[in-house]
Amino acid sequence: MITGILLQTVQTLLSILLAPLLMGWVNQCRAWLQGRSAPPITQPYRTLRKLFNKDAVIAHSASPLFRFAPYMIFACMALAAGLVPTIANDLPFSPAADVIALVGIFALARVFLALAAMDIGTAFGSLGARREMLVSFLAEPALLMVFFTASLISQSTELPIIVQTLAHKDFVIYPSMAFAAVAFWMVSTAENARIPVDNPTTHLELTMIHEAMILEYSARHLALIEWAVALKLFTYSVLGIALFVPWGIAQRGDFAALPLALVAMLAKLLVGGAALSLQEAVSAKVRLFRAPEFLGTAFLLGVLGMLIHFLLEV
Amino acid sequence: MPLTYNLQVINLLAALLLLISFAMLSQRRIAGLITLFAWQGAALSASTAIVAWSTGQHHLYWSAGITLVLKVIAMPWFFYRLIKKLNVDRDVEPMINIPTTMLIGIALVIFAFNLALPISQMSGTVMRSTLGIAMATVLLAFLMMITRSKAIPQVIGFLAMENGLFFAATSATYGMPLVVEMGVALDVLVGVFVLGIFFFQIRETFDSLDLKHMEKLKER
Numbered sequence: 346m347i348t349g350i351l352l353q354t355v356q357t358l359l360s361i362l363l364a365p366l367l368m369g370w371v372n373q374c375r376a377w378l379q380g381r382s383a384p385p386i387t388q389p390y391r392t393l394r395k396l397f398n399k400d401a402v403i404a405h406s407a408s409p410l411f412r413f414a415p416y417m418i419f420a421c422m423a424l425a426a427g428l429v430p431t432i433a434n435d436l437p438f439s440p441a442a443d444v445i446a447l448v449g450i451f452a453l454a455r456v457f458l459a460l461a462a463m464d465i466g467t468a469f470g471s472l473g474a475r476r477e478m479l480v481s482f483l484a485e486p487a488l489l490m491v492f493f494t495a496s497l498i499s500q501s502t503e504l505p506i507i508v509q510t511l512a513h514k515d516f517v518i519y520p521s522m523a524f525a526a527v528a529f530w531m532v533s534t535a536e537n538a539r540i541p542v543d544n545p546t547t548h549l550e551l552t553m554i555h556e557a558m559i560l561e562y563s564a565r566h567l568a569l570i571e572w573a574v575a576l577k578l579f580t581y582s583v584l585g586i587a588l589f590v591p592w593g594i595a596q597r598g599d600f601a602a603l604p605l606a607l608v609a610m611l612a613k614l615l616v617g618g619a620a621l622s623l624q625e626a627v628s629a630k631v632r633l634f635r636a637p638e639f640l641g642t643a644f645l646l647g648v649l650g651m652l653i654h655f656l657l658e659v
Numbered sequence: 660m661p662l663t664y665n666l667q668v669i670n671l672l673a674a675l676l677l678l679i680s681f682a683m684l685s686q687r688r689i690a691g692l693i694t695l696f697a698w699q700g701a702a703l704s705a706s707t708a709i710v711a712w713s714t715g716q717h718h719l720y721w722s723a724g725i726t727l728v729l730k731v732i733a734m735p736w737f738f739y740r741l742i743k744k745l746n747v748d749r750d751v752e753p754m755i756n757i758p759t760t761m762l763i764g765i766a767l768v769i770f771a772f773n774l775a776l777p778i779s780q781m782s783g784t785v786m787r788s789t790l791g792i793a794m795a796t797v798l799l800a801f802l803m804m805i806t807r808s809k810a811i812p813q814v815i816g817f818l819a820m821e822n823g824l825f826f827a828a829t830s831a832t833y834g835m836p837l838v839v840e841m842g843v844a845l846d847v848l849v850g851v852f853v854l855g856i857f858f859f860q861i862r863e864t865f866d867s868l869d870l871k872h873m874e875k876l877k878e879r
Contacts, residue, residue, distance in 0.1 A: 518667035520674030527678065641758045642685055645765055649681070656772050656791050657670045 349437040360426035364579035365389035374622035396568035404465050414461035415569040421454035422576040429583045432606040434505050435597040443502035444492040462558035473557025483640035484535045490647025494525040512591035524650030526589045531643035533581040540625040542636050586613050665713035672706035673789040680799040685757050693738045696815050700730030718837040725844045753806045771795035782831045789830045796823030810868040814854050
């Protein structure tokens with residue numbers, strides 16, 4: 346039990362500390378692919394340090410919710426990161442919150458972000474909040490369908506049990522997971538405000554979604570939100586690893602496999618981050634009104650994954 | 660009952676076939692459609708080869724080879740040349756919008772899976788459960804033919820339907836006799852060339868490849 350709590354703490358801290366590094370890697374790859382000279386991989390840490398050292402400026406009309414929201418969002422993301430097995434498949438917290446609760450935690454963070462964006466009363470904040478809600482209410486059912494497919498295979502909605510079934514039992518190819526993987530990739534690009542649904546670097550009022558919501562934030566609040574965004578990307582990445590390429594995550598009680606598990610996770614994140622930046626380099630952002638079509642496709646693929654499961658795997 | 664790895668790979672390729680069918684349904688550009696068609700042929704050829712290897716049905720190697728040469732190399736190359744010559748690689752607007760088409764597609768998949776269930780129980784092959792996917796591929800290709808108004812996507816839909824039928828034959832009865840398959844392959848090849856000539860004629864007559872123009876009969 347003690348080792349379980351220790352592993353839980355270590356994994357959560359690892360996620361929180363490594364998250365900006367993944368963001369830095371994605372930005373670096375993007376810069377290389379676009380032919381720019383890349384910022385160092387540690388740039389997000391420097392940005393965070395700079396922001397934490399600044400004085401916060403807050404609008405006169407801001408309510409306490411506006412100050413409170415960044416802490417809430419960061420706490421939600423840290424909690425979500427603690428629910429996903431990254432290096433060891435031993436998480437004592439996981440019986441308390443399964444994948445459906447994980448979707449709920451993401452939704453909670455999103456609600457606070459949208460409320461804080463509308464709190465100031467600027468046009469951009471409300472616009473961003475509306476768009477974010479449009480995207481997320483379409484992305485959420487698709488994400489749930491992906492989780493349902495994985496849960497049907499492993500007969501459980503708890504992530505450690507899903508990972509146990511997929512990685513540590515006899516190797517079986519699940520065709521339904523191919524559909525779920527494509528759907529998950531589409532949903533995670535939408536949820537993390539990446540191209541083709543949103544552009545993380547834009548400040549163009551016609552197109553921005555996520556950036557529009559955090560325009561009013563500065564200093565430590567902005568730092569917490571930026572960190573939470575990096576953490577969200579990291580959580581989605583390790584979630585994808587846990588669901589679709591879980592091999593390498595150490596079994597419960599297998600401490601000798603931990604160093605290898607860490608190396609495996611870093612390697613997978615390197616590949617995943619490079620793939621994400623490649624997708625961002627080769628594809629264009631779609632119009633906002635094409636986003637429902639994009640996410641509708643993700644949802645249909647999730648449903649198809651479940652149908653395929655019933656046809657081929659039962 | 661755990662399945663053998665061969666069968667698992669076949670199931671995976673069958674699922675990919677269905678995935679590509681859906682991708683084709685949602686694809687707006689003709690060049691993308693041709694690439695997807697080539698991938699579908701590749702998945703079909705690979706699954707046929709694995710069936711041949713795991714069951715010892717040697718004539719299926721020939722089928723896989725013919726599929727590879729015709730549908731992965733020859734026809735996509737021909738279509739690429741055709742769209743370059745006709746200069747038609749623009750977005751094709753389908754008659755029904757794409758999300759609705761996808762929803763109809765899901766309904767068709769459920770229908771096909773239910774339809775195939777009793778048939779696949781009668782069949783004695785190892786990969787009988789993929790029959791549902793084969794039927795779904797046929798129906799989805801049919802749907803694509805219905806919802807597209809341009810000539811080239813319709814022909815690609817027709818060829819995708821042939822892919823589905825081929826896969827159905829393989830999964831239900833380990834394929835048709837080699838003579839029949841050769842004949843079908845030749846027919847399809849000739850059909851594609853004839854239709855390729857038709858494209859030029861249609862464009863010359865109507866100044867467009869939109870087949871809606873052909874619905875009006877003129878008597879003069």
